Structure formats: structure tokens, C-alpha cells
Amino acid sequence: xxxxxxxxxxxxxxxxxxxxxxxxxxxxxxxxxxxxxxxxxxxxxxxxxxxxxxxxx
Numbered sequence: 001x002x003x004x005x006x007x008x009x010x011x012x013x014x015x016x017x018x019x020x021x022x023x024x025x026x027x028x029x030x031x032x033x034x035x036x037x038x039x040x041x042x043x044x045x046x047x048x049x050x051x052x053x054x055x056x057x
Contacts, residue, residue, distance in 0.1 A: 006034075007025060020042060
């Protein structure tokens with residue numbers, strides 16, 4: 001939730017090309033701990049990815 005508040009988030013989860021793009025909103029900053037947690041959840045999401053399944057982000 002904090003990352004969505006502080007940043008504009010766009011992403012694509014695809015078999016061949018997956019990405020997460022974070023653009024900080026004006027006056028907002030993320031701390032490194034938040035990015036570590038994002039990586040943790042993204043890893044789990046990609047590990048469970050099945051083509052055609054909607055992401056839970």
C-alpha cells in the first residue's frame with residue numbers, strides 16, 4: 001500500500017518479459033526496506049505465475 005501511495009506503479013507479468021516500473025510522486029520517497037519487501041512479494045507472484053491468470057497486485 002505504501003508503495004502505491006508514494007509512487008505511480010505500472011507492471012506487466014508475462015512469460016517472456018516481466019517488469020515493475022515505479023515513478024515517485026512529487027515530494028514522496030521510498031526507503032530501501034520497502035523495495036526489499038516489494039522484491040519479496042514480486043518473487044512469489046512470479047513463482048506462482050500461470051499464463052492467463054490475473055495478477056493479485
